[in-house]
Amino acid sequence: MEAAIILVFVMGYLAITLEHSLKIDKLIPALVMMAICWALIALGIESFPQWFDSANHTLMEGFASFTGAEKMELMEETLLHHLGKTSEILVFLLGAMTIVEIIDYFDGFSTIKDFVRTKSKTKILWVFSILAFFLSAIIDNLTATIVLISILQKIVKDRNVRLYYAGLIIIAANAGGAWSPIGDVTTTMLWIGKKVTTSHLIGYLFVPSFLCMAIPSLIASFLPIFKGDLEIEEEIEEKKKSKFSATMLYLGLGAIVFVPVFKMITHLPPYVGMMLSLGVVATFAEIYSSSKFSMSDFDSGESDAHALHSPVHHSLSKIELPSILFFLGILMAVAALESLGILFEFASTLQENMPLLGTETHYAYEAHTVSDLVILLLGVGSAVIDNVPLVAASLGMFSEPIDNELWHFVAYSAGTGGSMLIIGSAAGVVAMGMEKINFFWYLKKISWMALIGFLVGAAAFMVTRTLF
Numbered sequence: 001m002e003a004a005i006i007l008v009f010v011m012g013y014l015a016i017t018l019e020h021s022l023k024i025d026k027l028i029p030a031l032v033m034m035a036i037c038w039a040l041i042a043l044g045i046e047s048f049p050q051w052f053d054s055a056n057h058t059l060m061e062g063f064a065s066f067t068g069a070e071k072m073e074l075m076e077e078t079l080l081h082h083l084g085k086t087s088e089i090l091v092f093l094l095g096a097m098t099i100v101e102i103i104d105y106f107d108g109f110s111t112i113k114d115f116v117r118t119k120s121k122t123k124i125l126w127v128f129s130i131l132a133f134f135l136s137a138i139i140d141n142l143t144a145t146i147v148l149i150s151i152l153q154k155i156v157k158d159r160n161v162r163l164y165y166a167g168l169i170i171i172a173a174n175a176g177g178a179w180s181p182i183g184d185v186t187t188t189m190l191w192i193g194k195k196v197t198t199s200h201l202i203g204y205l206f207v208p209s210f211l212c213m214a215i216p217s218l219i220a221s222f223l224p225i226f227k228g229d230l231e232i233e234e235e236i237e238e239k240k241k242s243k244f245s246a247t248m249l250y251l252g253l254g255a256i257v258f259v260p261v262f263k264m265i266t267h268l269p270p271y272v273g274m275m276l277s278l279g280v281v282a283t284f285a286e287i288y289s290s291s292k293f294s295m296s297d298f299d300s301g302e303s304d305a306h307a308l309h310s311p312v313h314h315s316l317s318k319i320e321l322p323s324i325l326f327f328l329g330i331l332m333a334v335a336a337l338e339s340l341g342i343l344f345e346f347a348s349t350l351q352e353n354m355p356l357l358g359t360e361t362h363y364a365y366e367a368h369t370v371s372d373l374v375i376l377l378l379g380v381g382s383a384v385i386d387n388v389p390l391v392a393a394s395l396g397m398f399s400e401p402i403d404n405e406l407w408h409f410v411a412y413s414a415g416t417g418g419s420m421l422i423i424g425s426a427a428g429v430v431a432m433g434m435e436k437i438n439f440f441w442y443l444k445k446i447s448w449m450a451l452i453g454f455l456v457g458a459a460a461f462m463v464t465r466t467l468f
Contacts, residue, residue, distance in 0.1 A: 001044035002340060008036050009333060016330075017384070020423070027322045030329030037336035038079065045071045052341040054081060058399070059341050075339075082335035088192050088271050089185075089331070090324050095274035096182065099252050100143050101315035102285045106242045108249030109147045113154065119229040121161070122221050128152065128165060129217040132172035133210070136427075137180035138253050141173040141415075142323075145427040148173075149434050156230060159435075164225050166431050167446035168217055171419045171453060173427045175213035178415030179205035181260055181270075185327065185426070186391040186414045192270055193395055195407040198260040204408040207464055212416045212457030216449035244288040248281075255281045285311035323426075327388060334392040375409045376458060379417025383424035387414040405465045412461055419450040 012033025016026040051063040118124060128148055136144035148169050156162040177184030181191035181198050190196045220226055255277035262273030289311045382390055391414045400406045418425030422432050422442040431437060
């Protein structure tokens with residue numbers, strides 16, 4: 001039965017990676033894979049010789065002697081446990097996405113466009129790279145990429161030049177998401193899973209992540225495509241900008257940044273703080289919305305969507321629900337493999353048989369050692385396949401204590417490694433859709449810069465981690 005479950009997982013995983021070829025949204029195989037894996041576990045529960053205790057990160061003793069009813073009860077408890085942990089992540093993301101959409105409802109991100117006041121291609125490159133690096137740390141790399149490419153499309157008219165900018169934005173956004181607990185889904189998973197804390201995550205990863213962004217941007221500055229000035233056309237605003245746009249931008253971003261502080265003070269799960277932040281932002285949104293539109297706006301028909309719904313209702317209708325369902329499916333499917341002890345056994349085998357190249361760095365792991373090469377391979381793997389299941393698997397494979405350097409290296413590798421291929425990260429996929437970026441064009445023009453940045457950042461991490 002274990003072989004059948006692994007086969008279902010592999011086939012589902014393959015369908016996810018071939019999403020664009022199959023033209024089937026990746027949430028579909030993720031949900032099907034999750035349901036079938038747990039169904040097979042329920043049907044064959046009596047035949048399984050072992051069970052993984054997620055709370056203690058070890059195999060449960062005496063599981064083979066349990067009766068069928070006891071095993072079924074344990075499976076239901078485990079399923080509920082994993083659903084609870086997964087829901088913490090999903091509710092957190094729902095809150096963050098809603099706040100971002102509320103900011104957009106008030107045209108808050110248009111304020112960022114005012115920061116770009118130069119025509120130099122090189123200076124604009126650095127402006128967007130730095131904006132992507134810091135913005136993604138606050139509102140997540142996916143949203144930051146959407147916002148910045150939308151602004152880019154209004155500033156850079158030459159599509160050939162814009163593609164290069166988009167490629168560097170992907171690298172910078174992924175690098176920025178790696179050092180923040182709210183900047184990337186995988187980092188959020190590690191943070192909510194109590195593997196990293198905010199202060200140590202920033203301390204360990206800010207410098208490596210910054211280098212991962214800065215080195216490719218520096219290299220790109222010397223490319224012929226970024227020489228000279230841009231011809232920027234002044235555009236007439238098509239619609240009246242809300243007078244509350246800047247206020248809602250700073251309020252929304254401040255509310256998201258407040259979440260780690262709330263967790264540090266109260267020790268409550270992050271989603272509680274995110275719900276508080278959402279409530280505060282939504283309150284101001286409701287108050288401001290009554291002043292946002294005049295009667296002439298309704299007469300012109302430009303604000304029908306806003307007139308019929310409150311800001312919160314409108315924002316909830318705009319969030320990426322398919323992404324939420326995908327995370328539900330993939331995390332619960334990985335939980336199925338974890339519960340059977342498959343990931344635990346895989347980790348043990350990997351640590352015992354992993355060939356070591358040159359100097360090896362060891363982490364404390366209950367008499368086991370893990371080489372840096374394993375984590376680097378995870379980064380490369382995240383470029384080929386989705387990094388969410390890779391990090392989810394690592395949560396079940398390793399049992400290092402909170403803030404162990406292994407978890408921070410996992411956060412860096414999974415977060416930034418995806419930049420090496422256009423399909424390797426959510427930021428890359430959304431940029432691919434917005435700008436119709438060709439897979440092989442990115443591979444030829446951008447991937448090599450992303451690889452150099454990834455390796456330089458990894459080397460910096462290996463040096464700076466000795467300071468903590």
